[in-house]
Amino acid sequence: MAPNDSVETNGGTRGTAVGRRKAARYIVPVAVAGVAAATIGLVPALASTGDPDLPEITAQQLIEKIAASDTQQFSGTVKISTDLGIPSLGGLAGSFAQGGSGGDKGDSGADPQKKMTELASGTHTLRVAADGPDKQRVSILDNAAEYSLIRNGDQVWAYDSSSNEAYHATEDGSGTKAEHSAPAPESVPTTPKALAEQVLKAAGPTTSVTVDGTARVAGRDAYKLLIKPRQSGSTIGSVTVAVDAKNGVPLKFTLLPSSGGKAVVDAGFTKVDFGKPAASSFTFTPPKGTKVTEADDAQAQRKTDGGKGPGMFPGAEGLGAGGLGAGDKGGKDTKVIGEGWNAIAEIRTPGGTGLPSKASGDVPAEAQQFLDALGNKVSGKFGSGTVFKTRLVNALMTDDGKVYVGAVTPDTLVKAANNAA
The missing domain is CATH 2.50.20.10 (Lipoprotein localisation LolA/LolB/LppX)
Structure with missing residues (x-):
């Protein structure tokens, strides 16, 4: 060829x-x-x-x-x-x-x-x-x-x-x-x-x-x-x-x-x-x-x-059906980080709270085990959070109530969260 x-x-x-x-x-x-x-x-x-x-x-x-x-x-x-x-x-x-x-x-x-x-x-x-x-x-x-x-x-x-x-x-x-x-x-x-x-x-x-x-x-x-x-x-x-x-x-x-x-x-x-x-x-x-x-x-x-x-997933209304792009601004609680294939949506959840946790008294221990099984705990300059993975779209939800989501690897999400911290 x-x-x-x-x-x-x-x-x-x-x-x-x-x-x-x-x-x-x-x-x-x-x-x-x-x-x-x-x-x-x-x-x-x-x-x-x-x-x-x-x-x-x-x-x-x-x-x-x-x-x-x-x-x-x-x-x-x-x-x-x-x-x-x-x-x-x-x-x-x-x-x-x-x-x-x-x-x-x-x-x-x-x-x-x-x-x-x-x-x-x-x-x-x-x-x-x-x-x-x-x-x-x-x-x-x-x-x-x-x-x-x-x-x-x-x-x-x-x-x-x-x-x-x-x-x-x-x-x-x-x-x-x-x-x-x-x-x-x-x-x-x-x-x-x-x-x-x-x-x-x-x-x-x-x-x-x-x-x-x-x-x-x-x-x-x-x-x-x-x-x-x-x-x-x-x-x-x-x-x-x-x-x-x-x-x-x-x-x-x-x-x-x-x-x-x-x-x-x-x-x-x-x-x-x-x-x-x-x-x-x-x-x-x-x-x-x-x-x-x-x-x-x-x-x-x-x-x-x-x-x-x-x-309704918090901030989802800011994500258009056509996907993310460098020119997209998202909704009032959403902004786009990066460009092209590495575009990531940063979403502020209402009230600035992350997932419920056992430590906060919001969920029983059995429910916490279930939540932990759904994602992987990560930490960095941004603090700590949980990464939820699929083969195409990944999402990082921080404990202080921000969500980073895109068709990028978990490491790329963590890097974006660290840069935004």
Whole structure:
């Protein structure tokens, strides 16, 4: 294989698509294609033995191909495997994401805020479809049950066949979601392109981008784009995106941890068709007997029950879905330390208190043993605290009530806390 070309990106790549129609097209912002000015060594990569024999292409050209892709119609099957090194999240994670307990009267078993968090662990098979900016569908297949999230124009429906519950929201006339509406399918990273978009938007001087040969994915020829941190200290080792050689659509996304072992996230099409999906894919009528929850009613009930509820992690509202970046300021109790792959959120917890402890008399000895088993005790200039680890995101909670969290190693978190002390 010929030497790979290398691309360094500049700060201009952090621009985001404006308006729902651009976002719904799953297109990487055109600003990503502006990395040519910082490109060093435009040496194309060649296909290795046994892989598709495709024309030579540079990383810069491949990024531009992704950005220029105007494919708005597709349907197919996606397999997503996620291994964060933690037990299955299921409804527990959904409760935290929703900001309340699972038993609230306003809750629905079909609420997307809860259901989609199940993709954060285990292996799942999804059926996906899109027809332009106003019609998308994502269905999670689980044995005999199916969960579907559907948008058709300004109407968003979610339906859980196992509980026979539905969740309904309406977008406002401007094309943006109403205050209490559910997330539309394109806002959930359930396709390789949506995942790749998040990574490429964050690309900057701390990132190496190369072409790493070719592959066959879902019966289609593809180039492999390899994205790696230039910094040390990140839990992310590399990201590989298989890009359709014909239309520039990412077909497979694989994130490997810097610690080694199997992928943390492996999402790819097993079957794909770029023709126009059937109109029936985007229509939904609740079956007879379905319990339907309106988004506005659910939000109003949560406010009645005390707002966000006890499940909201302190400061979590300051962390955007797109991840951390050098330009992000976070919420009023959150600030971002560092940049690129080593960005860390520093969160001040309400009241400035850390985890409850036996010494403070807040918890019995048995409960303290359980808390200790969840993390590792650390100390430094900042004082002392506990590190909670996964294969991708780690968090340090200090005893004086600060939380440091990011896709970085525990040592990097401790160093950040020491520097902030």
